[in-house]
Amino acid sequence: MFEKVYEKTRFHSPLKGFELDEQDIEYRKDPLTGKWSRVNIQRSQRVKQGEGDFDYTELIKRSRKNCFFCPENIESSTPKFSSNLLPKGRITRGETHVFPNLFPFARHHAVGTITEKHFLRTGEFLQSQIEDTILASLDFCRTVYAKDPAAKYVTFNWNHLFPSGASILHPHVQITLDSRPTYMTEKVLMASNAYMEKNNRSYWSDLATEEKKLGKRFIASSAGITYLASFSPIGNNEVLIIFNDKTAFTELDTSDSANLSKGVINILKGYEELGVESFNLTTYSGPIEGSAFGMNLHMRFVSRPLPRPYYTSDIGFMEGLHFERVVETLPEDVATIMKKQFKSD
Numbered sequence: 632m633f634e635k636v637y638e639k640t641r642f643h644s645p646l647k648g649f650e651l652d653e654q655d656i657e658y659r660k661d662p663l664t665g666k667w668s669r670v671n672i673q674r675s676q677r678v679k680q681g682e683g684d685f686d687y688t689e690l691i692k693r694s695r696k697n698c699f700f701c702p703e704n705i706e707s708s709t710p711k712f713s714s715n716l717l718p719k720g721r722i723t724r725g726e727t728h729v730f731p732n733l734f735p736f737a738r739h740h741a742v743g744t745i746t747e748k749h750f751l752r753t754g755e756f757l758q759s760q761i762e763d764t765i766l767a768s769l770d771f772c773r774t775v776y777a778k779d780p781a782a783k784y785v786t787f788n789w790n791h792l793f794p795s796g797a798s799i800l801h802p803h804v805q806i807t808l809d810s811r812p813t814y815m816t817e818k819v820l821m822a823s824n825a826y827m828e829k830n831n832r833s834y835w836s837d838l839a840t841e842e843k844k845l846g847k848r849f850i851a852s853s854a855g856i857t858y859l860a861s862f863s864p865i866g867n868n869e870v871l872i873i874f875n876d877k878t879a880f881t882e883l884d885t886s887d888s889a890n891l892s893k894g895v896i897n898i899l900k901g902y903e904e905l906g907v908e909s910f911n912l913t914t915y916s917g918p919i920e921g922s923a924f925g926m927n928l929h930m931r932f933v934s935r936p937l938p939r940p941y942y943t944s945d946i947g948f949m950e951g952l953h954f955e956r957v958v959e960t961l962p963e964d965v966a967t968i969m970k971k972q973f974k975s976d
């Protein structure tokens with residue numbers, strides 16, 4: 632199931648007095664999609680000239696003024712849904728407010744605040760905040776789908792801090808509903824379908840079983856959710872969350888939302904330990920109420936560069952233009968760190 636190719640590069644390194652140096656590169660193939668990634672952990676030790684310590688105080692102070700997502704402005708500064716979609720205009724649950732994205736790129740594109748606090752670091756989020764955010768997002772998806780059944784492809788996403796693509800500091804998620812899947816969702820749907828047809832079993836349950844047996848990338852399995860470090864990651868410090876018997880995001884019920892929130896908090900604690908401050912999270916969901924033979928709802932968490940002035944991006948020519956990821960973190964090490972967080976439950 633897990634295909635690897637090794638390459639060794641040799642050169643005289645000025646870092647070692649021009650002695651002959653060797654670096655190992657692992658090429659890893661995603662068992663489902665065939666997408667390759669490259670792992671060279673020595674890369675994480677390379678000098679990044681753009682980085683240095685960063686004090687958030689000034690940034691928080693500056694962006695806090697007139698922040699649209701802060702409690703005193705949210706009512707007057709964020710958009711409202713049309714009254715035929717949502718008569719109240721917005722969805723509110725706990726500290727979460729769901730409202731339309733002011734500059735959408737999906738048929739239905741909402742933003743949801745996670746907290747009333749203007750800024751929280753990775754380890755500071757509460758399980759109740761995540762849970763309310765998921766429940767309010769599910770409420771939004773179900774409301775939209777009831778009015779527009781063609782909008783059956785949903786994504787639930789979190790970009791945290793500027794290196795992840797977030798343009799606003801205040802923690803928030805984004806929810807999209809479209810009539811067609813994203814490129815990656817379609818690839819995964821087709822590949823899951825083909826795997827099921829060929830093997831008469833779900834790829835996702837085979838993956839979970841196999842990883843549990845091997846142990847080195849398996850993190851935890853609890854209440855119908857399996858957590859793994861991806862064998863062939865799309866990003867650094869990648870955690871894959873697989874729902875053992877769900878196909879679409881909208882199938883999550885209140886107890887699934889509570890369990891998922893607990894898992895998210897554990898991953899964030901692991902990220903805090905790894906020194907991660909910025910990250911992306913997304914879902915890959917089958918169509919709502921549609922047939923998605925062999926597909927399991929799953930999510931991916933990846934870390935992004937530290938939010939420093941003039942930081943080095945982790946998307947270069949290989950990632951951006953060849954769609955092949957160079958990863959600096961060994962998935963097996965990510966699993967070790969994450970396992971500790973889940974064990975303390």
Ligand SMILES: [Zn+2]
Pocket residue numbers: 695698699700701748749750801
């Ligand atoms: Zn704010």
